[in-house]
Amino acid sequence: MGMETRDVAYIALFAAIVAALAVFPPITLPLVGVPITAQSLGVMLAGGVLGAMRGGLSLILFLVLVAIGLPLLSGGRGGFGVFLTPSGGFLIGWIFSAAAIGFLTERFWLKLNFGIAFGICVIGGIVLLYAIGIPWVAYAAEISVWTAFTGSLPFIPGDIIKCLIAATVMVIVKKSYPIIVPRGAGGIHDNV
């Protein structure tokens, strides 16, 4: 796998960034009244800044720390219980979300612009995340997938705003402090 100490440090850092974003007070959208938290923004950025492998591992690390009882989720939540709530699937989905966003970002790295980054965030951060989270709710709560989907709709406007912010930040960080090595290329990793 070829993990260097620097990769381990990046993984640890983004787990810490996702944790730190819990301190942002949730912004409530005026029309739908659903609070949006900044934490899933960190999930998109973990993939979009670090790439698939490191992004996914940083979310695994973050969720392990949550599971062992550190209150790192927004609202000071933590412990095993959060994975057993109806929305537990969305937490597990964060791992795949970050990995998918990372994979696509690596794939389109050389021509990454705001539009492509936004598309990547929508695919990994909304489509894939909901594809994991919604069946979980439906199974655990014994409701139909369609009902679970309808119940999740109010969260989508907030998620789209997060995709817009994440895409902007991804493109700026790519220009100012690139971490990702594009797929098929290599060697820029040594420029300290």
Place this chain on the structure above:
Amino acid sequence: MLTDLYVYGSSPLHRCKPSIKIGALTVFCTLVFIYNSWITILVASAMVVAGFLVAGLELRHAIISVRPAFWILAAIFIVQMVMADISLAALIILRFMLLILAASLVTLTTKPSEFVDGIMAGLHFAPSWVPKENIALAISLCLRFIPLVRTVLNEVRDAQKARGMDRNFKALLVPLIVRTLKSADEVSQAIYARSLD
């Protein structure tokens, strides 16, 4: 700075090994899902209540654990009541609350450091392809980075507040990420310079 959810105590549950508690929780949750009936709910409730009493936890600990899931549980209750009947709705909500409370019983009686020690001890027995040192390093670096990122975030927020941009996520996140990525580079170079990797 880094708090946890642990409640101090010296009950048998507090002293039990974390791995045993996790194993028991997994078995409990699986059984509650497989044997889905009122009898299961009653037995499981009795077990959870007994657990809370043995551990010397109070009602407020239980309320704090369930409260974050309150609204989504209320929504599911209403949907189930409309689509099925009130008894199924109650069964499903009670099952969720039991699972959450059983899990919080583990969380409230186990220090995060005990879990970390357990993970480290478990890594001793892991096969050789598992990058044990890297896992241990990632956990300890992350625990160090969380207060660092919070400090940087507060500094960036103060700086952008002076510019009237503290509600602008881009103006907060870009400096936060670039500054902390540099710190992560410095830390890894320091580890490398001391030949620890």
